Amino acid sequence: MFKIGDFSKLSLVTVKTLRYYDEIGLLRPIKIDRFTGYRYYSAGQLPRLQYIIALKNLGLSLDEISAMTKNSLSSSQMRDVFIKKKVELQQRIGEEQKRLMQVEKLLERIKMEGKMPDYQIVIKNIEPMNIASVRDTVPEIQDMDGLWETLKAVRTYHASSITGPIMAIYHDMEYREKNVDVEVAVPIHEEITLPDPIKVRNLPGETVASLIHKGPYETMDAAYQALMTWCESNGYELAGPDRHLFLRTHKDVGNPEEYISEMQQPVRKI
Amino acid sequence: MFKIGDFSKLSLVTVKTLRYYDEIGLLRPIKIDRFTGYRYYSAGQLPRLQYIIALKNLGLSLDEISAMTKNSLSSSQMRDVFIKKKVELQQRIGEEQKRLMQVEKLLERIKMEGKMPDYQIVIKNIEPMNIASVRDTVPEIQDMDGLWETLKAVRTYHASSITGPIMAIYHDMEYREKNVDVEVAVPIHEEITLPDPIKVRNLPGETVASLIHKGPYETMDAAYQALMTWCESNGYELAGPDRHLFLRTHKDVGNPEEYISEMQQPVRKI
């Protein structure tokens, strides 16, 4: 019979931890003095403790270990637990490696450009939504304003059905300055019906690379560049028309330097 | 100005999380209504939030992010942070991979043997200690008893100086049945002096693979086998004479099936 300190020295497990394992019922002392509360352990408990430590080193949680040691699982159940653990570990390693790669890319860029990049790119999952939209091919980007006019009806008469910020969807697969195939849209509840040429349709959920741009629209090509570069070096490929969300526009603020937009480029992991 | 729910939809960060970020001062709303307590955010805060999320995805803690965004570090300081993060990530990936390998080996063994292995092997770091010991080459292992007799003096007259369980150290580099070079020892405080042939010496700290054996000493070769196999398949090589700790012996219990021993084999990561 060992007092907790001696047992701790034998097992190289701290006294605090032993008391904790007692508390959660993972490893109870063979005896607790009724009067002093002193815990007494026996050498015979060392295999059990060793077992616990071994399982912990494999990455099992104390809960899992409790379950395994208490119900003394069959070996096929054991196998299942470890297979599950294995998958979990593989997944975590994958994530960490992705992270590591991103950090490395970032370091590279800092080294190349001598400063932190101006844009932070983040992967998000966008839920599907319903939109009211008008789509057309316009000679110049500025001509998009006509489409906004068309949509204005929705925005004034159905203001309460609107569920998000207005956006533009660029359907050309490559960048172009003239004859742009653009769809301007506003997210809505499903119910309303609208006159031609406004259409109500469903915009599917997507995984997008998102970037927030502050400033006038003319300076957005750098942002677009950054997004492309990021996708390339982080192993994503483009997977659909990109969306432009207008989060703060001339209607909210006078100075175009204060405009805020979000670019959402659907992507797919290569 | 958005209420917290709208801002949450825009940023895809939960309301709870936004409130938490407010609480820890990471991202405060631009305005809080003095009477209702309602938080109001602006589109202009999205870049900041995006930045926070990007850094979080790289594996930085909110504390680190706070420090980075509050003091707007120079780019060389930024670089240092990321280099540190990179090292940290590499290390964690290494550990997880080691774990994964161990799980895989274990699964293999379960498959081969149709059951959980009988022995759990654990890596420990043993602190250096002082021992009183007698070393000799004995024709048969049983003859070790003579050495125990010699040490008995220590164990009776200096009982209070003893700091741990008795042990045997096998100095032969390979296993042998005859002419065993063995040292029997008992850990002590440094101060005492002892008559010949007992020596007081320092046993260095070691990294050991440890295994706990229950039962008579005759059945320990299976344990030794298991230890060797484990070391081989987990990438460790032997790095010194192994120690045998006697944790429960004939002095504590009658039935040899109840004996408890610990084998400590110093190892080195290959």
Place this chain on the structure above:
DNA sequence: TATGGACCCTCCAGTAAATGGAGAGTCAAG
């Protein structure tokens, strides 16, 4: 027998980054 120091006890607080829920107050459309 007294005492000093090492050891042990319980209880409480804190860690990181949220999540879940109770109970109450607020907003906006119809």
Place this chain on the structure above:
DNA sequence: CTTGACTCTCCATTTACTGGAGGGTCCATA
């Protein structure tokens, strides 16, 4: 005015411990 959606604060919970306060126990020595 009602109703339902939204928001607020405060508290508890998660993991696997760690640290400390305040107080009791053990035991070898004086």
